[in-house]
Amino acid sequence: MKQRLLTPGPTPVPEETLLEMARPVFFHRSPEFREMLAEVLADLQYLFCTKNAVVPLTSSGTGAMEAAVANALPAGSKAICVSAGRFGERWRNLCKAFDIETVNVTAPYGQPVPPEQLARALADHPDARAVCTTLSETSTGVAHDVAGFGKLVAASSALLLVDAISALGAMECRVDGWHIDMCVTGSQKALMLPPGLAFLSVSDKAWTAIDANSKPRAFYFDLKKAREKLKTSDTPYTPAHTLIRALRVSLKKIRAEGIENLWARQARIARAARAGFQALGLELFAARPADGLTTVKMPASIDSTTLLGKLEKQYGLKLANGQDNLKGKIIRLAHMGYIDQFDVLAGIAGVELVLKEMGHPVEPGKGVAAAQRALAESVKQG
């Protein structure tokens, strides 16, 4: 049976990148590797829409989040954590682990935190050193108005730290344009790679904070050391260099398409996914949905764990469940990276078939037709 990986990370890796991963291993302290890394770093700047350095780290995205907190925020400082899901909460837990006082600005799961709520927190806490948030909250499928947050934070002395792990390359994200000081992503989402690499952009404002921090709590994630090494396109410790070679393939694809074209294509696929599920009478879970995944509430009679099990076993479709309290209640369909519009049609088709099998009243074809109509709306005629 043909398998389709439609989870919001890891995502499928293009066949040519897989073949890149099968190429012989090479020595990394060489002019050839430095040349390749320099090229990849320039392409990462393009992806991030930033003129600033993007630091590659060999870790999961959480490692890059730790790098941001541990380098830029001294113990005893204060951070505003804007959180509406499990990954937003990760910033909070990270800050706690590093003795940073957190001001929690939250919204219920499925809702975004509106910028006005952050504005009040910034007014109440002018001593906050950072605002930590999530662009695409992978646990709920909600997108935050990070452009709105950025305007507020730029007017303060705080840094804006953004987890864009399931967002970068899957939806609009303008690091410089939105005043994001430290933006994090990982290799296993829209970058079409296996997990193992994380990336962190650092603005001038963030470097100033890092340089002023006399007691960074970082060694492996020491950004000053990374900055020094990046001057010669090198890394402080042995990087996952075969992944960096594979990353080059993904970044070339993104450059060839053009980042704004990519965002538009992603937005179109996301609209189709939402239209498809809604046409089945299902409710979207995210009030302000991200473009890289669609989260859908299950009807009261349907346990999502059962539905997802059937999708996988009977149709080779691997979608994700809700996490923690949302387990059994929602499903999460990814559409980023190497998952395209027709994979989304397959996902919706599978959900139609399994809902029907489970006795839920659906009219087969209604979901896929609605998704297809949404796709067709953006096709230029003539």
Add this chain to the structure above:
Amino acid sequence: MKQRLLTPGPTPVPEETLLEMARPVFFHRSPEFREMLAEVLADLQYLFCTKNAVVPLTSSGTGAMEAAVANALPAGSKAICVSAGRFGERWRNLCKAFDIETVNVTAPYGQPVPPEQLARALADHPDARAVCTTLSETSTGVAHDVAGFGKLVAASSALLLVDAISALGAMECRVDGWHIDMCVTGSQKALMLPPGLAFLSVSDKAWTAIDANSKPRAFYFDLKKAREKLKTSDTPYTPAHTLIRALRVSLKKIRAEGIENLWARQARIARAARAGFQALGLELFAARPADGLTTVKMPASIDSTTLLGKLEKQYGLKLANGQDNLKGKIIRLAHMGYIDQFDVLAGIAGVELVLKEMGHPVEPGKGVAAAQRALAESVKQG
């Protein structure tokens, strides 16, 4: 031209493991992945010769060293750093970064620190919480007598932290038998994988120290969180799971050969490498050589950078230079993982040819013949 990667990390990856890396990506929060991880963790215990848990981390080996220090040693505590090279110094720098007072027990580059020197330091510093050292010092090719260190440290209240990054699977290393409390390795040496994964064994004595440490300085590298997740063969953050799948291939090879047979084979290859270089009139740099690499001093008239450049350009042989002050003065030939005895012959043959070309008096054939005789000595007749 055929390329041979003979550097002490990264090392070549077997073709079948490369193909494993090219297999489609899968979802990691699944029973299938947990089953695979459980199998890999059991095989890692076999490799480490330990009954204790081995924690997998997505990072370079330095990340696992940080995990050891940050979890087990509180700020303000004291550690004895037994160091005779660049990687031993990494422990010292790590301890400094984590506000741990270091007592430095050193030997000149090329020499090992004898156990007696550690015994004196332990007697002088009964309050030391840890002894940090390196089994195979990759920068000099020296092996420490970690079995000897272990006997001393086991009789104290200190923990024994060992960097075995270029040693584990390349030479004898008995974690439990030698009383090593925290032993670190990485994927890109004798484990025949690309870089990206690190592993850390943790003894009961180490867990007691970790549990007693009320202020661990770790989040991404939090070992208590890892221990909790490992109970269900899971990881706290997204692991480099395709590398874990590939690791299974390497570990099966090691189990099939048998760890003691592997050590014996490695020792034999190392003896052959040493005999070959010595027969060329070259001097070994390491007074107590490790079995995973051979370091050789260049004659005064030969710059190793030039020699290595010619080896690579003319013969496709990639050996490593000395680092820092040793650059230009030594060469480092690896023989671990997927580098076998005949690859070593190729390395020696290349050095013979280039030395001759550079005007150094060598008798071509003398090195490879001596290496071959050393190999033959351990062939059972009959």
